[in-house]
Each structure stands twice: as structure tokens, then as C-alpha cells.
Amino acid sequence: MFSFLRTFTFALVAVAALAGPAAAEPLKLVLLHLNDWDKMESAGKVASVIAAEKKAAEAEGAFVLVTFGGDLISPSLMSGIDKGAHMIELAEQVGIQYATLGNHEFDLGDEVLKARVAESDFTWISSNVTLDGNPFPGVEGPQIIDMNGYKIGLIGLTTPDTTFLASPGPGVAFADYTESATSAAGAVKELGADFVIVLSHGGESLERGLTRSVKDVDLVLGGHDHLARIVYDGRDMTASSGSQGEFIAKTVIVMDKVEKRGKMSLVWSPSFDLVATADVTPEPTVQAQVDEYTAALDRELGQVIGSSGVDLDTRRAAIRSQETTFGNLVADASREATGADIAIANGGGIRGDTLYPAGTQITRKMVLTELPFGNTTVKLEVTGKQVREALEHGVSGIEDGQGRFPQVSGMTYSFDASKPVGQRILQVLVHDQPLDDNKVYTLATNDYVGTGGDGYGMFKGSKVLVDKDAGGLLATQVIDYVIQRSTISPTVNGRIKRVD
Numbered sequence: 479m480f481s482f483l484r485t486f487t488f489a490l491v492a493v494a495a496l497a498g499p500a501a502a503e504p505l506k507l508v509l510l511h512l513n514d515w516d517k518m519e520s521a522g523k524v525a526s527v528i529a530a531e532k533k534a535a536e537a538e539g540a541f542v543l544v545t546f547g548g549d550l551i552s553p554s555l556m557s558g559i560d561k562g563a564h565m566i567e568l569a570e571q572v573g574i575q576y577a578t579l580g581n582h583e584f585d586l587g588d589e590v591l592k593a594r595v596a597e598s599d600f601t602w603i604s605s606n607v608t609l610d611g612n613p614f615p616g617v618e619g620p621q622i623i624d625m626n627g628y629k630i631g632l633i634g635l636t637t638p639d640t641t642f643l644a645s646p647g648p649g650v651a652f653a654d655y656t657e658s659a660t661s662a663a664g665a666v667k668e669l670g671a672d673f674v675i676v677l678s679h680g681g682e683s684l685e686r687g688l689t690r691s692v693k694d695v696d697l698v699l700g701g702h703d704h705l706a707r708i709v710y711d712g713r714d715m716t717a718s719s720g721s722q723g724e725f726i727a728k729t730v731i732v733m734d735k736v737e738k739r740g741k742m743s744l745v746w747s748p749s750f751d752l753v754a755t756a757d758v759t760p761e762p763t764v765q766a767q768v769d770e771y772t773a774a775l776d777r778e779l780g781q782v783i784g785s786s787g788v789d790l791d792t793r794r795a796a797i798r799s800q801e802t803t804f805g806n807l808v809a810d811a812s813r814e815a816t817g818a819d820i821a822i823a824n825g826g827g828i829r830g831d832t833l834y835p836a837g838t839q840i841t842r843k844m845v846l847t848e849l850p851f852g853n854t855t856v857k858l859e860v861t862g863k864q865v866r867e868a869l870e871h872g873v874s875g876i877e878d879g880q881g882r883f884p885q886v887s888g889m890t891y892s893f894d895a896s897k898p899v900g901q902r903i904l905q906v907l908v909h910d911q912p913l914d915d916n917k918v919y920t921l922a923t924n925d926y927v928g929t930g931g932d933g934y935g936m937f938k939g940s941k942v943l944v945d946k947d948a949g950g951l952l953a954t955q956v957i958d959y960v961i962q963r964s965t966i967s968p969t970v971n972g973r974i975k976r977v978d
């Protein structure tokens with residue numbers, strides 16, 4: 479695997495000369511980095527900040543690179559409609575030049591990602607993602623960009639956790655993060671790179687210390703954990719911009735080639751800034767594009783489809799720790815649509831974080847805001863033992879508000895969170911009968927949980943009655959459930975009892 483990767487990274491190194499202002503030695507490089515940006519609302523402000531920073535940098539003869547650290551095309555309300563095409567358009571308009579793949583790039587399947595990559599004017603790069611053993615279609619390997627004789631190496635990496643965080647097809651593989659960094663950085667170094675930057679979607683756990691453990695890497699521009707963070711201790715150097723375009727992470731590297739003992743060597747010094755976008759005036763052209771998308775979305779989704787007779791609770795703390803009305807609605811709708819015995823809906827799949835008062839007029843938009851991932855509902859055959867394991871797993875992260883918490887239909891359970899993980903589930907009833915470990919039940923759940931997402935590995939390998947491609951959209955099932963009833967009242971009725 480390792481030698482194979484080396485070969486293909488070498489083969490894919492692209493060398494480009496960047497047109498820019500005529501800078502005298504030394505080189506000043508301004509890196510404007512954005513990551514975890516999948517919601518369009520901030521695009522006008524992001525465009526405004528990037529344009530201003532570029533203008534200022536170029537006025538003083540600096541070179542500029544605008545980079546993206548992954549998670550662009552999903553999830554959002556609009557992505558549920560156009561599969562992320564609007565974010566590609568906006569990323570182009572704000573000036574992104576190079577991007578690495580985030581786990582959310584794989585939310586909508588391989589074919590959607592191929593289409594989005596193909597329509598991107600900017601360059602997607604990766605050194606650890608493959609499809610059927612080849613580079614992902616349209617995604618390039620390491621780049622070397624020549625800036626007045628300074629060669630800047632650029633490498634893309636993605637967290638291997640994407641395998642279970644998103645929905646990549648069976649042919650997609652994520653090679654080891656650090657090994658891939660080592661081989662790709664070595665490759666660009668051998669081709670003369672003076673300074674090597676990793677565009678990473680790895681989160682702090684993978685990115686911290688990379689410049690220390692892989693000597694050829696100088697800077698990591700990161701993403702995935704949604705933290706706005708700058709780390710520099712003389713050797714470790716990472717920067718990322720938070721999420722949703724709140725900040726631009728600006729890293730300035732001033733480099734010079736000096737003669738030491740008859741050999742030319744590179745010296746450089748960094749400086750950092752997080753440039754906030756909140757108070758800037760949006761760039762009008764990009765903002766107009768956002769407004770156009772928003773209007774189109776509203777037209778499509780704004781119609782009332784029914785109303786609720788009870789408060790609908792999707793508050794994050796509630797949906798991840800207790801039975802809630804909206805959790806019951808989602809679980810009931812998916813169970814009804816599939817005819818399954820039972821249903822499990824992971825609390826983390828419900829995202830609106832809102833308490834809607836009784837009498838609320840329900841629109842498609844509201845449902846899609848709550849269920850933004852475009853999940854389909856799968857139907858599996860599972861044993862009672864698997865169900866029990868799933869519930870134990872579901873309540874195992876309750877202290878940290880983990881999204882795995884199970885909202886249910888067709889069953890009830892009680893648990894004691896004061897007990898150790900794995901021993902918390904007490905009584906489980908399926909349609910008023912005790913759960914039988916050896917009995918087979920049909921289960922409806924979203925394709926994410928059903929394929930092992932959120933740690934529900936116990937469902938992998940189950941007999942699949944309706945797979946993710948055949949299953950209906952979960953949001954559509956909820957919309958249909960509401961439309962059929964006109965008024966819904968998914969009362970909290972003792973399905974989940976916490977005894978501690």
C-alpha cells in the first residue's frame with residue numbers, strides 16, 4: 479500500500495507557475511484559508527474579506543493563495559435541493575483556488591461528488607483518497623506552485639474517519655493520514671519544493687504535531703473540528719478558520735534564500751491572524767447570488783403542509799438525551815413508511831435546535847431544516863441482541879451530548895445513566911412484549927445509522943431489506959406523514975425512561 483501510494487503521488491505532482499505581481503526577494507506569501515463552510519449565508523461577507531485582503535497583499539507585492547480545508551457541499555437545506563452545486567459556485571466566486579476533500583463531500587455519494595468536482599473551477603487536491611485504487615476522478619495530487627523562484631508545495635489530506643462519518647461508496651478508500659503526508663511531502667520535496675503546506679480535513683487530533691512528526695511538512699491549514707485555531711510553537715504550525723465563514727485564517731510567511739556555508743537555504747518567519755467577517759459589508763455580486771438562491775429555496779419550501787397540536791422539541795440537549803416530540807415524529811414516520819416493527823432515529827440526525835410552540839404551521843422548509851442530511855431510510859432484519867447493543871451504544875455518550883442517542887418507535891426502553899457504559903439499558907419492550915435477544919425484528923433507521931454511522935457498527939452485516947438507494951428520503955417520509963394527517967400530535971408518551 480505504501481509503495482503504491484508513493485508511486486501515484488509522484489505521478490500526479492503538478493507544477494504550476496502562479497501569475498502574480500513582480501515581487502523582489504524575499505517572498506511574502508499570504509495564505510487566506512477557509513474550512514467547514516457549507517451554508518451559503520456568509521458568502522457575501524467572506525467574498526468581501528478575501529477581496530480586501532488580496533488587494534492589500536498584492537499592493538505590497540505579496541503572493542496570495544486562497545485555500546479551502548474541506549466540508550463544502552453538505553449538509554444544508556439548499557444542499558438537500560441542489561446537492562451542493564450552489565456552494566461550488568459560491569466557493570468560486572469568493573476566490574478559492576485549492577481545496578481538500580472533507581468528510582461531508584461524501585455525504586451525497588460518489589456520483590454527486592464527481593459531478594461537483596467536475597464543475598469546480600478551482601482545484602481539488604488529495605493524497606490519501608482513492609476510488610477503486612485510483613485517484614478520485616477530477617481530484618489532483620500534490621501541487622508545486624512557483625512564485626518568483628520559490629516553490630510552494632501543496633498537499634491535500636482527509637480524515638480516514640470519513641469511512642464511517644459519511645456515505646462514501648464501497649470503492650472509496652482513505653489511506654493513513656500521516657503515512658500519506660510523509661510520502662506526498664517527500665515527493666514534492668524531491669521535486670524542489672521549498673515550503674510545504676498541507677490542506678487538511680483532519681481536525682486537531684490529526685493536525686496537531688504533523689509538522690513535527692513529518693519533517694517535510696511546514697504548515698497545516700486545517701479543518702473538520704470547527705475550531706478557529708492558530709497553533710505555533712516554533713515547529714508545530716497549524717491554522718484553521720472555525721466554520722461557516724465566521725473567520726478567514728490568514729497566515730503570512732515571509733521567506734528568503736540565504737547563503738550558508740556556500741549553500742543556498744531557505745529561512746522563513748510566520749505571522750497569523752483570524753480575520754472576522756461579521757462586521758464587513760457583503761460583496762454585492764456574491765450577496766446577490768446568495769439572495770437569489772435564498773429566494774428560490776423559499777419559493778420551493780415555504781408552503782404550509784400541516785400544523786402541530788403539541789410543542790415540537792428539537793433542542794440539541796433534549797434530542798440527544800431524552801424522548802422528544804420531534805424524535806417520536808421522525809421515528810414514527812420512518813417506521814410507518816417502511817412497515818418495520820421498530821424504528822431508531824439518532825438524535826444527531828435532527829439538527830434544528832428549536833422549540834416550536836403548539837400550533838406551529840409546518841412547512842417543508844422546517845422539516846428539511848431539522849433533517850438536512852438528505853438521508854434515506856433503510857429497512858434491516860436485526861436480532862433482539864443487536865437492538866439491545868444498539869440501545870446500549872445509543873445511551874453510552876449521553877454525558878457528552880453525543881448524537882447517537884436513540885429516539886424510537888414501536889418500542890420502549892428504560893436506562894440508568896449512572897451505570898457503566900454497556901450496562902445501562904434496563905427494560906426493553908417491543909409492542910409491549912419483552913425484547914427477545916434471539917428473535918428477528920425489522921428495523922427502520924436512516925442510512926447513516928444503518929450502515930454503521932455514529933458508531934452503530936452492530937447493524938453492519940445485517941440482512942438488508944431496503945437499502946439506501948432503494949429507500950425513500952427520510953425528510954420526505956416526515957413531510958408525507960404530516961400531509962396525510964394535517965394536524966400531528968407526537969406526544970411524549972413514556973417510550974424512553976431514565977431512572978437515575
Ligand SMILES: [Zn+2]
Nearest residue numbers: 549580581702
Ligand atoms: Zn468534517
